Amino acid sequence: MASKRAxxxxxxxxxxxxxxTTALIIPWEGLVTSSHWDRYAKxxxxxxxxxxxxxxxxxxxxxxTPAECKAMLSxxxxxxxxxxxxxxxxGFDDKPKSWQAVAISASYNVGVGAICxxxxxxxxxxxxxHESCEAFTRFNRAGGQVVEGLKRRREDxxxxxxxxxxxxxxxx
Numbered sequence: 001m002a003s004k005r006a007x008x009x010x011x012x013x014x015x016x017x018x019x020x021t022t023a024l025i026i027p028w029e030g031l032v033t034s035s036h037w038d039r040y041a042k043x044x045x046x047x048x049x050x051x052x053x054x055x056x057x058x059x060x061x062x063x064x065t066p067a068e069c070k071a072m073l074s075x076x077x078x079x080x081x082x083x084x085x086x087x088x089x090x091g092f093d094d095k096p097k098s099w100q101a102v103a104i105s106a107s108y109n110v111g112v113g114a115i116c117x118x119x120x121x122x123x124x125x126x127x128x129x130h131e132s133c134e135a136f137t138r139f140n141r142a143g144g145q146v147v148e149g150l151k152r153r154r155e156d157x158x159x160x161x162x163x164x165x166x167x168x169x170x171x172x
């Protein structure tokens with residue numbers, strides 16, 4: 001049974017890209033306008049988890065406005081995550097919008113290559129979406145350890161944010 005917040009998120013999104021961005025990436029990554037050290041990934045990041053800006057690594061002392069961060073996110077989600085997923089997962093655009101959104105969000109978080117080669121992608125290629133939604137939950141580690149925040153993000157979220165599995169299954 002789909003949660004009310006999942007139904008609202010799906011109904012309000014015109015595309016999987018907007019669903020991924022507004023329901024998953026922005027709430028889970030959070031906005032940070034000055035670069036900071038990510039203790040799990042052991043890398044500098046900024047905005048909504050960006051680790052590179054204009055092809056160069058994020059450095060200490062960098063800052064952007066919220067509008068610049070949002071524009072950067074929109075551009076990168078389309079070019080660096082959505083488009084590559086359409087090339088590595090046949091029929092990507094024909095898959096459920098909620099599944100596409102989770103694939104985009106997970107790619108933003110762990111990389112397109114990892115998602116393209118994953119059991120979640122393989123199960124989706126076979127049309128086994130419920131199993132695929134569950135398979136995304138395995139991307140819950142950073143630095144070799146399960147991270148509670150990633151576990152919540154991949155599963156059913158928390159009081160303030162929807163989880164990827166919750167959203168994924170709601171649109172099937």
